[in-house]
Amino acid sequence: MIAQLPILQVIVPLLAAPCCLLVGRSKLLWFFALLASAMTFVISLVLLQQVQESGTIHYSLGGWSAPFGIEYRIDLLNAYLLLIVSSITSIILLTAHASITAELNENKHKLFYVVFLLCLAGMLGIIATGDAFNLFVFLEISALSSYTLIALGQKRQALTAAFRYLLVGTLGASFILIGIGLMYMVTGTLNMFDLSERLPQVEESRTVVTAFSFLILGVCLKLALFPLHWWLPNAYAYAPSVVSALLAATATKVAIYILLRFIFTVFGGEFSFTTLPLQEILSVLGIAGVLTASVMAIYQQNVKQLFAYSSVAQIAYMMLALAMNSTNGLIATLLHLFNHALMKGALFLALAGVMYRLGSVELTQFAGLGKRMPWTMAAIVIGGLSLIGLPLTVGFISKWYLLRAALENGWWPLAIFILLGSLLAVVYVWRIVETAYFSPAKAGHNQIKEAPLRLLLPTWILVLANLYFGCDASFTIAVTELTAQALLGGAP
Amino acid sequence: MFAIVRMHDLFAIVMLLSIYGFLCASFFMVMDAVDVAFTEAAVGIGISTLLLLSALTLTGRFEKKQRHKPLLAVFSVAITASLLIYGTLQMPPFGSAYAPAHQHIATHYITQSLGETGIINIVTSVLASYRGYDTLGELIVIFTAGMGVLVLLRGATSPAKDSEGKSKRVTSKQPVPMKQHAILRIVSKMLIPLILLFALYVQFHADFGPGGGFQAGVIFASVIILYVMIFGLRATQKTISLAWLEFLSALGVLIFGSVGLLSLLFGENFLDYNMLSSDPVQAQHLGIFVVEIGVGITVAATIILIFMTFTGRMADRGGQQ
Numbered sequence: 001m002i003a004q005l006p007i008l009q010v011i012v013p014l015l016a017a018p019c020c021l022l023v024g025r026s027k028l029l030w031f032f033a034l035l036a037s038a039m040t041f042v043i044s045l046v047l048l049q050q051v052q053e054s055g056t057i058h059y060s061l062g063g064w065s066a067p068f069g070i071e072y073r074i075d076l077l078n079a080y081l082l083l084i085v086s087s088i089t090s091i092i093l094l095t096a097h098a099s100i101t102a103e104l105n106e107n108k109h110k111l112f113y114v115v116f117l118l119c120l121a122g123m124l125g126i127i128a129t130g131d132a133f134n135l136f137v138f139l140e141i142s143a144l145s146s147y148t149l150i151a152l153g154q155k156r157q158a159l160t161a162a163f164r165y166l167l168v169g170t171l172g173a174s175f176i177l178i179g180i181g182l183m184y185m186v187t188g189t190l191n192m193f194d195l196s197e198r199l200p201q202v203e204e205s206r207t208v209v210t211a212f213s214f215l216i217l218g219v220c221l222k223l224a225l226f227p228l229h230w231w232l233p234n235a236y237a238y239a240p241s242v243v244s245a246l247l248a249a250t251a252t253k254v255a256i257y258i259l260l261r262f263i264f265t266v267f268g269g270e271f272s273f274t275t276l277p278l279q280e281i282l283s284v285l286g287i288a289g290v291l292t293a294s295v296m297a298i299y300q301q302n303v304k305q306l307f308a309y310s311s312v313a314q315i316a317y318m319m320l321a322l323a324m325n326s327t328n329g330l331i332a333t334l335l336h337l338f339n340h341a342l343m344k345g346a347l348f349l350a351l352a353g354v355m356y357r358l359g360s361v362e363l364t365q366f367a368g369l370g371k372r373m374p375w376t377m378a379a380i381v382i383g384g385l386s387l388i389g390l391p392l393t394v395g396f397i398s399k400w401y402l403l404r405a406a407l408e409n410g411w412w413p414l415a416i417f418i419l420l421g422s423l424l425a426v427v428y429v430w431r432i433v434e435t436a437y438f439s440p441a442k443a444g445h446n447q448i449k450e451a452p453l454r455l456l457l458p459t460w461i462l463v464l465a466n467l468y469f470g471c472d473a474s475f476t477i478a479v480t481e482l483t484a485q486a487l488l489g490g491a492p
Numbered sequence: 493m494f495a496i497v498r499m500h501d502l503f504a505i506v507m508l509l510s511i512y513g514f515l516c517a518s519f520f521m522v523m524d525a526v527d528v529a530f531t532e533a534a535v536g537i538g539i540s541t542l543l544l545l546s547a548l549t550l551t552g553r554f555e556k557k558q559r560h561k562p563l564l565a566v567f568s569v570a571i572t573a574s575l576l577i578y579g580t581l582q583m584p585p586f587g588s589a590y591a592p593a594h595q596h597i598a599t600h601y602i603t604q605s606l607g608e609t610g611i612i613n614i615v616t617s618v619l620a621s622y623r624g625y626d627t628l629g630e631l632i633v634i635f636t637a638g639m640g641v642l643v644l645l646r647g648a649t650s651p652a653k654d655s656e657g658k659s660k661r662v663t664s665k666q667p668v669p670m671k672q673h674a675i676l677r678i679v680s681k682m683l684i685p686l687i688l689l690f691a692l693y694v695q696f697h698a699d700f701g702p703g704g705g706f707q708a709g710v711i712f713a714s715v716i717i718l719y720v721m722i723f724g725l726r727a728t729q730k731t732i733s734l735a736w737l738e739f740l741s742a743l744g745v746l747i748f749g750s751v752g753l754l755s756l757l758f759g760e761n762f763l764d765y766n767m768l769s770s771d772p773v774q775a776q777h778l779g780i781f782v783v784e785i786g787v788g789i790t791v792a793a794t795i796i797l798i799f800m801t802f803t804g805r806m807a808d809r810g811g812q813q
Contacts (some may be wrong), residue, residue, distance in 0.1 A: 007752075007762040014632060015749040018742035061625040063764035067597050070625045111643045118636050125629070137629035141636055148640035159644075182579060188596030202592070210579025 002046070006059040006072040009043045009082060010128050010138075012036050014121035017114050026109040030097040033113045037093050037120060040086040048079040048479075058130075066130075067194045073130030076483045077334075081127045081257045084338050088249045088345050089120050092242060094458040099242045099352045102359075103154060112152060112240075119145035119246070123254045132180045132266070133190045135258065139176065139222075143169045146251060150239040158238035161231075168221055168231040175218030176258075182211035183266075195266050209275055215262050216276070223255030225319055226289025229312045233300075236308035241352030244304055248311050249345035253337050256318060260333070263322075264487040273325050282323035287417050289316025294424035298431070303354075303361045306428055307347055310387060313421065314340050317402060320414070324405045330484035331477070332401035338476055339386075339394035342469065346462035347383040350376050353451030353459060366432060368441025372448040375456055377436045379463045384429035386466045389422050393470040397477075503553050506544045513537040527615040527702040534710040539795055542717060546802040610773035611780065616698045620780040624763045627783070628748050630706075631790055635745050638794035642738075645801045673722075680722050687715045695788050699777070705784040709791025716796045725803050734804075737797040744790025751782050 016036035023029050051057060051074055059072040074082075093116070100112055122142025129135050147169065151162035184190055186207050187198040202208055224232040236244045263272040273279055290313050297309035314336065321332035351361050353376040358365050370377045386393035399418065406414040450456070469476055496508050513536035520529035601614055601622065611617040619627050695708035720728045751763065758767035765779025766772050 004756050004762070007756075011749065011752065011762065015746065015753070017632075018635065018745040018749075021738055021742040059761065061762055062621060063761045063766060064622050068600055069622050107646065108643060111639055111646075114639050115636065115643065118632065118639070121632075133623075134626055134629065137626050137633065140633045141629060144633060144636040144640060148636070148643050151640070151644055178576070186592055188592040188594065188598060198592075198596075206582040207579050210575060213575065214579075 002050075003059075005043050005047055005050075006057055006074050006128055007061065009040055009047065009086075010121055010125045012039050012043070012121075013117045013124065017117040017121065020110065020114045020117060023110070026101070026106070027097060029110060029113045030093075033096070033117055034090070034093050036117060037086065037090040040082075040120070040124060041090045044079065044082040044086045047074055048083050051076055051079040052479075067189050067191045070129070070131045070134050071191060071193075072128050073193065074128060076479065076486055077257070077260065078127050080334070080479050080483060081253065081337070082124060084253060084341050085120070085123050085127065085250045088341050088462075089246060091458045091461055092245045092249065092345060092349065095245075095349055095352055095455050096242050098452055098454040099356060100240060102356045103240045104152060108152060112149075115145045115148045115152075116242075116246070118142075119149060123250060126254050127257055130192050131190055132183065132192055132195065136173070136177055136180055139173060139258075142251070142254070143173060143222075146243075146247060149243040149246070150235050152240050152243065153238040154240070155238055157234065161234035161238045164231045165235045168228075172218045172221030175214045175221065177218075179211045179213075179215030179218060182207050182214070186211075192261070192266050196268065199267060200271070203271055203275075212262075212267055212272070213276060216259070216278075219255055219259045219262070223252050223259065223315060224312055226285055226293060226312060226316055229289070229293070229315075232312060233296075233305050233308040236311070237302055237305040241304075241348065241355045244308075245345055245348035245352060248307070248348050249341045252311065252315055253341055256315070256333070256337060260322075260487065269325065269488055279323050279325055282319045283411075283414070286316045286320030286323060287414070289313060290320065290417065290421040291424070294421055294428065297428045298424065300428075301363050303363055303366065303432060304348075304351055306363075306432070307344065307351070310425065310428065311340075311344060313425075314344075314387075317398075317418075317421070320418075321402050321405060324409050324411075326405055326408060327481075327484050327488055328401055328405035328408055330487060331480045332398055332405050334480035334483055335401055335473075335476055336398035338480075339398045339466075339469065342394055342462055342466050343383050343386045346379055346459055346466055347387075349455065349459040349462060350379040350383065353379075353455040356451055356455055357448050363431065363435055365442070366435040367439035368436070369448070370437035372441065373450050376451050376459070379456075379459050380436070381429075381433060382463050382466060384425075384432065386470070388425045388429060391470075392467065394466050394473070396470060397473045500554055502548055502551075503545075506541055506548065509544070510537050510541040513541075527613075527704075530702045530707055534707045534714075538714055539710050542714070543798065543802070546799060546806070549806055550802065608772070609776040609780075611699045611776065613699060613701060615702070616704055616780065617776075619704065620698075620783050621765065621776055624779075624783060627787065628745075628752070628763070631745055631748060631787055634794050635741055635790055638741055638797050641798045641801055645805050676722055680718055684715050684719060687711060687718075691715065695784065696781075698784060699780070705787025706791055708784075709788040710795060712788065712792040713795035713799070716792075717799050720799065720803060725800065725807060729800070732796065734797065734800060737793045737800070740793035741790050741797060744786045744788070744793065747786035747789065748783050749786075751779060751786075 013036050016032065020029055020032060023032055047057070055075075057072075057074040058066075059074075060066060061070045061072065063069070065071075096113075096116070100109060104112060119142050122138045122140075122145060125138030126135055126142060129138065147162045147166045150165060151159055153159075153161070180190070183195060183199070186202045186205055187195055189195055189198060199208060221228050236248055239247065263269065263278075293309045293312035293316060297306050297313065300306040300309060318333045318336050318340075321329045321336065323329070324332075353373065354361055354366070354369070357373065382393070386395040389395040389399035399422065402418060403415055406412075406418065451459075496505050496512070499505050499508070513532060516536065517529045517532040520526075520532060601618055605614050605617045605622070606612065609617040609621050611621075691708045691711040694703035694711060695705060698704035716728065716732065751765070753762075755764045755767050756762055760767045763779075765775045767775070768778045769775040
């Protein structure tokens with residue numbers, strides 16, 4: 001059975017989704033979905049361990065060997081990402097029952113779980129596959145299901161937000177498809193490893209350059225790189241709270257994985273950074289993204305939107321780190337993938353708690369909540385400190401590596417911009433803290449109680465993870481160092 | 493295509509789109525890609541036109557006046573287009589047998605697939621066996637789309653929504669069963685069994701000619717849609733209820749998936765059909781057969797489901813006004 005783990009990782013949630021349609025009651029559904037995602041979590045743990053022990057795992061689907069059939073290829077990067085996505089999703093799903101009972105109509109619960117599992121399966125499928133077209137297929141699954149999840153939001157704006165996301169997402173997906181099609185045209189293969197061997201023979205061809213630029217552009221649309229981020233804040237803000245947490249913590253990570261995979265494995269780092277001025281583009285957009293999005297975050301009235309803009313800024317940090325094109329830079333990107341998932345997961349789950357009690361996450365509603373919901377607010381504060389990058393939180397670790405990489409490259413001004421970004425983060429986190437702890441409670445809010453344990457517990461698991469991996473980062477650093485070396489050292 | 497961009501009448505646009513689809517299908521025919529042409533004809537022209545039209549009856553026929561000039565959009569489209577042209581200038585010459593796309597794995601499929609799978613139509617063997625997992629993925633995409641429509645349209649009728657619907661100038665009326673159209677009713681009664689037979693033929697004939705679960709499912713769905721349009725939703729729902737359709741759309745995916753799970757149980761890789769029989773060619777045949785049935789069921793059920801949810805919605809709105 002161990003040999004089948006790579007495929008089980010994906011098909012467990014994939015086939016659990018249609019099964020959900022056949023299950024009746026909401027609580028049972030929740031339990032079933034939770035079981036499926038917990039299984040993916042366990043599988044991903046085993047996979048990571050296996051990869052660490054014995055190197056890349058190959059798995060040919062349908063028994064057809066690599067370039068002819070589809071192949072799953074799990075190396076350290078895949079295993080690491082699989083672990084991030086499946087663990088965070090499982091924790092988020094713990095809160096799902098309580099949260100969607102408060103936010104969704106009873107008759108939509110079943111569909112929610114179906115689509116949620118599909119989204120999980122889509123993301124895992126993207127990460128696990130070693131085939132470019134298969135990646136596109138799973139990209140479509142995860143994209144379609146996330147549009148649907150966003151559209152489940154209570155307010156009517158959710159529909160517009162989902163539609164916007166749909167337009168941008170479709171555009172991004174078709175760009176990626178064009179890129180894959182052009183690559184097939186010049187190489188005759190879709191397998192990523194095969195591609196990486198055959199592309200260097202034709203790399204002078206303009207078609208390859210075009211394919212590369214379309215791919216990069218498509219993925220950048222998907223991952224909301226500034227200035228292509230305008231779909232993101234509303235999508236996060238109006239989606240149901242569980243969905244916001246899922247998207248913020250995992251979806252963009254998957255897009256960044258695609259980017260890394262194409263840049264470093266398929267095209268090779270050398271080609272990628274010499275054909276296009278990738279270093280300049282990414283670093284300029286990164287700096288602009290960090291500053292603009294952080295400033296925008298300061299002016300938001302809706303806390304979900306505030307954190308959504310902060311997500312755009314964090315993505316920009318990762319791109320900045322990527323632009324360094326050095327081992328430390330790449331480590332910083334990879335670390336931040338994990339760390340950001342922890343922070344945003346914790347923050348959005350805490351917001352789900354607020355939403356559960358108040359039915360709204362407007363900043364004005366937060367007045368006096370520090371006393372009424374102490375645990376939830378403490379979670380937000382710690383998550384916020386992590387965003388800022390204070391020592392003892394995970395945010396510090398990734399910022400530290402980012403700074404080191406910047407100084408290594410001799411990019412002094414960049415270090416200043418990074419610090420400036422952190423200061424801006426202090427401002428927007430402080431706004432929440434100030435309202436929650438130092439403003440008098442609103443008249444009607446005396447009856448507000450702490451969020452229920454079912455919401456609080458998963459939130460605090462993530463918060464404690466924030467602190468734990470902030471104090472003892474040996475696990476993450478060990479994995480990311482090896483991954484970064486493998487990526488830069490050429491094809492695995 | 494230019495006409496589509498310039499037009500404001502959505503109905504005409506849908507019609508033009510279907511003409512465009514026809515042209516595409518003919519292009520595919522000219523290029524000897526019969527399977528693709530068939531799919532384009534069934535999906536691009538048939539079903540998507542129908543779905544667009546039923547969406548139009550919900551929203552209204554004319555687009556809203558644009559206030560701003562989309563200069564930025566024009567600019568970015570121009571850049572994209574020029575990039576595409578720039579890129580394609582150096583692509584391998586059209587129809588060249590020495591193009592890389594025809595040299596590498598395609599050669600393997602052409603020379604080996606008959607021996608390995610025993611199936612004459614290479615497209616089918618690639619889709620259902622070599623890249624069967626992609627097909628499962630596509631099936632899930634369709635399933636997800638169906639679920640998405642359900643999420644959006646089920647029980648979402650709120651007063652706020654309806655008032656907005658009215659302001660948008662609803663031009664169409666509730667679809668009335670065409671009781672007075674005797675010719676339509678009789679002709680369709682004659683045609684429906686034939687089309688159903690054709691759908692089954694397409695379903696089971698994919699080994700030898702163009703066809704397969706996707707096209708068959710679409711054709712099957714179009715029959716039911718025809719029935720809904722002529723005899724009304726209520727008459728159709730007596731035979732096929734929405735709950736059943738939901739069940740069927742999940743069932744198809746599960747049939748496909750269970751073939752894969754079965755191979756896991758026998759200790760083979762996922763979707764390895766070879767465990768189904770001792771003779772590999774026989775096993776491939778059987779595997780592809782079952783998988784195609786799964787595809788057909790889900791595709792048909794999902795499309796009917798989408799259409800019925802749309803029409804159900806129209807009936808709701810008609811009743812309220």
